[in-house]
Amino acid sequence: MEPWEEEDGPEVVKRFMYVNRRAPYGTIYALECLEVVLIAAAFDQDVSVVFADDGVYQLKKDQDTTGIGMKNFSKTYRALDDYDVEKIYVEKESLEKRGLTADDLIIPVEVVATDKLRKIMAQQDVVISS
Amino acid sequence: MSKMLHLINKSPFDRNALDSCLRLAQAGSSVLLIEDGVYAALGNADSAKAVRERMGDLTFYVLGPDVSARGLDDSPLIDGIDVVDYGGFVDLVVEHDVAQSWL
Numbered sequence: 001m002e003p004w005e006e007e008d009g010p011e012v013v014k015r016f017m018y019v020n021r022r023a024p025y026g027t028i029y030a031l032e033c034l035e036v037v038l039i040a041a042a043f044d045q046d047v048s049v050v051f052a053d054d055g056v057y058q059l060k061k062d063q064d065t066t067g068i069g070m071k072n073f074s075k076t077y078r079a080l081d082d083y084d085v086e087k088i089y090v091e092k093e094s095l096e097k098r099g100l101t102a103d104d105l106i107i108p109v110e111v112v113a114t115d116k117l118r119k120i121m122a123q124q125d126v127v128i129s130s
Numbered sequence: 131m132s133k134m135l136h137l138i139n140k141s142p143f144d145r146n147a148l149d150s151c152l153r154l155a156q157a158g159s160s161v162l163l164i165e166d167g168v169y170a171a172l173g174n175a176d177s178a179k180a181v182r183e184r185m186g187d188l189t190f191y192v193l194g195p196d197v198s199a200r201g202l203d204d205s206p207l208i209d210g211i212d213v214v215d216y217g218g219f220v221d222l223v224v225e226h227d228v229a230q231s232w233l
Contacts, residue, residue: 023141025199026166054141057169060201067195067215074201097143099174099205 014125015046020055021129024074025065030058031073033130038076041083048087048124049080050117051109052094059090059105077107091117132227134159138167139231142177147232152180157187162214162222164193171197173206185210193219 018037022029041047051059058074065072080088090109095101102111112120121127136155142148148170151161163171170177171192181190190211197203197213207213214222223229 023144023166023169023200025196026139026141054144054166054169057141057200062203063199063201064203065199068199070199072199097176098169099172099176 011044013044013046015048015123016040017048017050017121017124017127019050019052019121019127019129020058021053023054023057024063025068025070029130030055031071033128034058034073034076036128037085038079038083041080041085046087047085048089048120049085050089050091050121052091052117054094056090056094056098056100056105059107059109060100061104061106063106074106080107089117089120131156133225135222135226135229136161137229137231138163138170139165139233141166142170142175142180148177149180151232152184152188155184155188160189160191160222160226162191162193162219163196163211164219165196168192168196168200168202171207171211172202173208178208181208181211191218191222 018033020030020033024030037047037049059077063072063074088109089112092111092113102109136151136159138148138151138161140147170181172178191214192211194213194215
């Protein structure tokens, strides 16, 4: 047993939602949030990840950063499945505004309309936005 | 009158830098889209209308390495936008009298 684990009593599982609203590379927010999600996933919590607004650009296929000298972290999103992060939502309206569809994305996601996303968001215990 | 190069490095969906630039840029000026500004070059995005409206009197460029980094090599860009590399970026700065960054 690790020092941070409870010695007795039922394990508390909270619902954590991470909301990505920024494009990759222009700022550090997208990469930092991905790392936080992967760390949080190791703690067996109920994790969901949302991509809305410019955050949908994080999942665009075919990213090639050799020309800009930055790490291409887009393939790391494929690891979410290995960490049992299976609730991945992309806002439909954000995709449409940018001329994108689910076929343009690097991983399978659940495309949800704003109305449904609002309800999912309202069920969370913790929401972290970046 | 000096010939101006306008630099846009913000997404048109996240910030209004592009809108302000398009509103204030003098006819005959050039606009170079870099970093997250390259999203403004996408032909199928809602932001394209504002750019197309000024294709006639402004010259638009987009930085190729930033397009590739964002996975947009196969995405249709707005007709008439020239893709340049870093060498082309330098050439544009040299060819213009003033470079203005819309931060």
